[in-house]
Amino acid sequence: MTSLPKNNEEAVSKQIRMSPLSALKGFKDLLPEEARQIQWLEGKTHELFETFGFSPIRTPILEIASLFNRGIGEATDIIEKEMYTFEDWDGGKISLRPEGTASVVRAYIEHHLSYAPIAKFYYMGPMFRHERPQAGRLRQFHQIGAEIMGDPNPRQDVELLSLSYHFFRKLDVNDITLEINSLGCPQCRPVYRLALMNDLQAKISRLCEVCQRRYQSNPLRILDCKKPACKERTRTAPRSIDHLCPECQRHFKEVQEGLACLEIPHTLNPHLVRGLDYYTKTAFEITNNRLGSQNAVAAGGRYDGLVETLGGPSTPAVGFAIGIERLMQLIDPTQIPKPSLPLYIAPLGKAAGQFLLSLTFTLRKNGLACEMGNEAGNLKNQMKQADRLGAGHVLIVGESELAKRCAILRNMTTKMQEEIPFAKLSELLLSRLQH
Ligand code: HAM
DSSP states (O other): OOOOOHHHHHHHHHHHHHSOOOOOTTOOOOOHHHHHHHHHHHHHHHHHHHHTTOEEOOOOSEEEHHHHHHHHOTTSHIIIIIOOEEEOTTSOEEEEOSOSHHHHHHHHHHTTGGGSSOEEEEEEEEEEOOOOOBTTBOSEEEEEEEEEESOOOHHHHHHHHHHHHHHHHHTTOOOOEEEEEEOOOTTTHHHHHHHHHHHHHTTGGGSOHHHHHHHHHOGGGGGGOOOHHHHHHHTTOOOGGGGOOHHHHHHHHHHHHHHHHTTOOOEEOTTOOOSSTTOEEEEEEEEOGGGTTSOEEEEEEEOTTHHHHTTSOOOOEEEEEEEHHHHHHHSOGGGSOOOOEEEEEEEOSHHHHHHHHHHHHHHHHTTOOEEEOOTTSOHHHHHHHHHHTTEEEEEEEOHHHHHHTEEEEEETTTOOEEEEEGGGHHHHHHHHHOO
């Protein structure tokens, strides 16, 4: 190997050090406009979820890796190939959370939150999955999630579904499809699993490689394969709802009756399965065709065995999560209020700058949003900046205004100007411009 002359080596390493860096693939900066829209959505979430009786919970982004291995299931895509897992300084394996449910269950057990007959939590935050990035699929994405713990009653499934349905309605997202299915319980699922494997046995060599692998480890997931050939081959596969035990049948019937009672439109998708292994009984997905191939905007279901699997007392539970980035694509941005700047303050010269600095602070302290220009800048540039920021009014103070102890207030819509004595400035601006 030939080595670069020392000078060249230094130049190359400097170039590498100085070259601009970009965000990791599948990770996205939320720039001010998008960040503001998401904050608006978070505000709507707090309002609605609190109305439905949910309390906020925030769990850490890093957890012990085994929490997810045990909770989500070893034979799932998330565990097999999508988790960001690495060694901590003490040698322990830790993971960036790929979803919120396992963490909420861990917190529920750890803090003995089962004191109340039922516990209802909601959360928002980033999740991490090392998936192939594409439209609507990120490696860091955000979810709004809700979990109800402690009640086996199908009414809780219906409550969650009604919450998600109403949430989309409130955001004026009306073109959604709710698909439901029942995946059975540890009593009836094995019977169904066997029936499915028997049916697929003759077709196995014609399924894709991934499905062939899944045949032994997780045959239900074959029903979720998006490849047209596999879809065609599983079209007539047995349905879990035909293999439910009497208890699961009753549960599913009551869920459907509850949805009908609340007039929540839904369709039965007997081949709906989920990418996480903890589900029992009800499973559901909310989709929207405007989203393209990644069309699931929310999903969830019942997971009656997860608390116990993670070392807690036997506790039935049900939950769902909404993908924030996908939801944002469906929301009409015109309903999101734009930030307004009632006042731009334009100082002309150092003395005016000094005087207006304290006025700006007084106005902000009293809740009036305002922005102050650079006192070294001329009026033309400051007016341009006020325009760019969409300011409703501009307050101008230069040397002659200082001498007269009067400021000029310009209405940017009507272009009318008036003089306001310094003595009345803050009082008048606050009473006139504060909403
Ligand atoms: P999930 O189906 O894996 O369920 O994710 C829920 C939603 O998160 C999806 O429907 C989608 O909108 C969004 N999502 C998932 N992966 C990505 C990605 N790579 N990029 C963008 N958005 C994505 C869960 O996570 C369960 N914890 C839901 C749950 C809560 N079940 C019971 N409780």
